[in-house]
Amino acid sequence: xxxxxxxxxxxxxxxxxxxxxxxxxxxxxxxxxxxxxxxxxxxxxxxxxxxxxxxxxxxxxxxxxxxxxxxxxxxxxxxxxxxxxxxxxxxxxxxxxxxxxxxxxxxxxxxxxxxxxxxxxxxxxxxxxxxxxxxxxxxxxxxxxxxxxxxxxxxxxxxxxxxxxxxxxxxxxxxxxxxxxxxxxxxxxxxxxxxxxxxxxxxxxxxxxxxxxxxxxxxxxxxxxxxxxxxxxxxxxxxxxxxxxxxxxxxxxxxxxxxxxxxxxxxxxxxxxxxxxxxxxxxxxxxxxxxxxxxxxxxxxxxxxxxxx
Numbered sequence: 001x002x003x004x005x006x007x008x009x010x011x012x013x014x015x016x017x018x019x020x021x022x023x024x025x026x027x028x029x030x031x032x033x034x035x036x037x038x039x040x041x042x043x044x045x046x047x048x049x050x051x052x053x054x055x056x057x058x059x060x061x062x063x064x065x066x067x068x069x070x071x072x073x074x075x076x077x078x079x080x081x082x083x084x085x086x087x088x089x090x091x092x093x094x095x096x097x098x099x100x101x102x103x104x105x106x107x108x109x110x111x112x113x114x115x116x117x118x119x120x121x122x123x124x125x126x127x128x129x130x131x132x133x134x135x136x137x138x139x140x141x142x143x144x145x146x147x148x149x150x151x152x153x154x155x156x157x158x159x160x161x162x163x164x165x166x167x168x169x170x171x172x173x174x175x176x177x178x179x180x181x182x183x184x185x186x187x188x189x190x191x192x193x194x195x196x197x198x199x200x201x202x203x204x205x206x207x208x209x210x211x212x213x214x215x216x217x218x219x220x221x222x223x224x225x226x227x228x229x230x231x232x233x234x235x236x237x238x239x240x241x242x243x244x245x246x247x248x249x250x251x252x253x254x255x256x257x258x259x260x261x262x263x264x265x266x267x268x269x270x271x272x273x274x275x276x277x278x279x280x281x282x283x284x285x286x287x288x289x290x291x292x293x294x295x296x297x298x299x300x301x302x303x304x305x306x307x308x309x
Contacts, residue, residue, distance in 0.1 A: 021275040024057045024071075024229060028268025032077045034206030037259040038090045046095035046205075051076050053266055057105070065111045075103040075183060077211075077237070077262050081203040086247045086256040089201070098204065101186070105213060107179015114171035114221065168223050175217030181235065183209050189243045190258070199247070205260035208237030219272065226272045237262030 030053040035043035057071030078098030083089035186209050191202045215233030219226060244257040 020061045022059050022061065022067075023273045023275075024059070024270045025273075026053075026055045026057065026229075026231065026268040026270035028053050028231075028266060030076070030264060030266035032206065032262065032264035034077060034079045034260060034262050036079070036081055036203070036205045037257075039257050040259075041090065043261065046081055046093070047079055047097060049076070049079070049097055049264070051097070053268060055105075055268065057270075059109055061109075061111055065113075067109050067111065068107070069109050069177065069179065070106045071104075073103045073105055073181070074100055075181070076100050077206045077208065077264070078187075079205045079260075081205050081258075082200060084195075084198055084200050085249075086201070086245075086254050087249070089256065098187075098206075101183050103181045103183050103211070105179055105181045107177055107213060109175055109177035109217075111219070112174040114173055114224075117170045117172070171221045171224075173219040173221070175219055175229070175231075176215075177217065178212075178214045181211040181213050183211075189241045190245060192245070198249075201245070201256075203243070203258045203260075205241060205258075206237065206262040207241050207260075208239060208262050210238045211262070212236045212238055226274065229270045229272055231268050231270065232265070233267070234265045235263065 030049075030051060032049040032051075033045060034049060035045050037043045053074055055071055055073035057069055059067040059069035061067035076097055076099070078101075079095055080098055081093055081095050083093040085092060186207055187204050189204055189207055191204070193200045193202065213233065213235050215231055217229050217231045219229045221227055240259055240261060242257070242259045244255060246253055246255050248254075
């Protein structure tokens with residue numbers, strides 16, 4: 001039942017007017033910071049976690065600037081923390097970065113109006129028109145002669161000024177966003193491997209399935225053409241990976257507690273690919289100027305002028 005409902009919602013979004021679909025492939029780096037707490041001692045980072053990152057995001061922008069987004073990204077937040085002696089696990093251990101995983105992302109984004117690096121130029125055009133009973137400025141001579149008399153029906157020439165701003169040059173749009181990331185497949189928090197008389201323990205720190213995402217995008221454009229987007233993101237793991245186990249050594253039982261927390265940031269560069277529905281403009285009607293008898297107009301103008309005096 002959920003699948004048809006989701007399909008219907010997606011179809012309703014795609015058919016909404018005044019919206020624009022954008023695909024944003026991105027490449028950059030991610031700096032995860034996975035910290036481990038051993039037996040409730042202060043957290044520490046066992047290994048550095050700077051690695052490349054690739055993602056693909058699709059957003060559907062509405063007229064008010066808001067746009068829901070969905071995408072997929074590579075993620076490598078986990079750290080494998082291995083040791084053999086639980087009593088010395090704080091000092092004698094091996095740590096390495098976990099495997100690359102696929103993270104599904106969804107959330108909401110807002111796109112601001114363009115901010116131009118230079119002031120917008122404006123072009124002013126003056127149009128002078130003279131109308132005499134539906135006849136345009138082609139009759140300037142007779143209109144000037146008869147325009148002084150009320151009976152000739154001439155209208156004084158009017159000047160219309162039109163100012164139109166030209167949005168040219170480089171511009172910047174701000175794109176703050178917030179959402180949730182989810183990793184469908186993840187390993188167990190603790191794996192115990194029997195090795196003869198002594199077991200080995202592997203703790204998968206930063207093994208968070210759900211992550212809070214937030215960030216800011218900077219979309220650069222030139223002459224209203226979007227060129228590239230620079231994004232800076234921050235993420236934080238939701239929940240914790242608290243686990244504990246007991247072990248025996250020389251007739252002594254030891255309880256070990258492990259916990260971890262995840263956060264980090266990253267930066268990426270992408271090229272937006274827009275899909276906008278073209279608006280059909282109504283065909284402009286071409287007005288045909290009526291044929292006018294200048295000789296008849298000349299005679300009528302003289303008659304009216306004489307009648308006035």
